[in-house]
Amino acid sequence: MYQFLKSLKMNYVASAITCIAFGLTLAIWPDISSRIVCIGVGIVLLFSGVANLATYFTEKDGRLLSQVNLLVGIILAVLGGWVILNPGILIMVIPVVIGVIVTVHGVHNLIQALELFKNQYSKWWVALLLGMVTVGLGILLIFNPFEAVNTAIMLIGIFLIYDGISDLWIISRISKTAREIRETVKALDVTDK
Numbered sequence: 001m002y003q004f005l006k007s008l009k010m011n012y013v014a015s016a017i018t019c020i021a022f023g024l025t026l027a028i029w030p031d032i033s034s035r036i037v038c039i040g041v042g043i044v045l046l047f048s049g050v051a052n053l054a055t056y057f058t059e060k061d062g063r064l065l066s067q068v069n070l071l072v073g074i075i076l077a078v079l080g081g082w083v084i085l086n087p088g089i090l091i092m093v094i095p096v097v098i099g100v101i102v103t104v105h106g107v108h109n110l111i112q113a114l115e116l117f118k119n120q121y122s123k124w125w126v127a128l129l130l131g132m133v134t135v136g137l138g139i140l141l142i143f144n145p146f147e148a149v150n151t152a153i154m155l156i157g158i159f160l161i162y163d164g165i166s167d168l169w170i171i172s173r174i175s176k177t178a179r180e181i182r183e184t185v186k187a188l189d190v191t192d193k
Contacts, residue, residue: 009175016167019105023160030153038090042083049077095152098160099141105163106134112170121177130166137162 026033052073056066083090109131116124137159141152 009171012167012171016164016171019160019164019167023157023162023164026157026160027154028157030150030157033157034091034094034149034153035087037094038087039084041090042080042085042087044080045076045083046080049073049075049080052076091149091153095141095149095156098156099138099143101138102141102159102163103135103138105167106131106136106138109134109166109170112174116170116173116177119177119181121173123173127170127173130170134163134166 050073052069054073056069056073059066059069109127113124113127113131116127141156141159
């Protein structure tokens with residue numbers, strides 16, 4: 001169980017650091033970052049479409065799955081090509097997608113704050129506050145009141161940096177609380193023997 005929790009912690013730390021790095025990139029180079037991400041999404045869609053088309057032509061047997069591969073392949077390839085040629089349209093969707101991700105992270109932070117409260121961590125309310133701010137920032141991105149996409153992309157970067165830093169703080173508090181619980185359990189085991 002300890003190994004599982006340790007690997008889970010490492011995954012959360014890696015995710016938080018990735019958020020910070022991605023956020024810094026977006027905040028420093030918003031225009032280039034957003035175009036590169038959109039073109040990357042277009043390339044992934046295009047290659048996925050080509051892979052589905054290749055599957056259709058190599059396994060052409062008339063089954064429904066084969067026909068679905070043809071249809072999905074055409075749709076993905078056309079969509080991918082369109083996104084590569086028109087990344088500006090996808091750029092307008094990015095704030096909403098990132099907003100959903102940040103909101104989900106915020107809800108997760110709220111759940112972790114409740115766990116800290118249940119485990120009687122004295123500063124659980126800080127995690128709760130961080131979670132509430134994260135949810136608020138995510139909702140702000142979803143409704144994207146900003147006119148300039150670059151400003152929104154820079155703000156997304158700032159929000160991701162904040163999200164990563166708040167995740168690191170919450171993870172450190174959860175680890176500290178888990179360590180204290182583990183030490184208490186060990187002490188109880190020793191006194192029971």
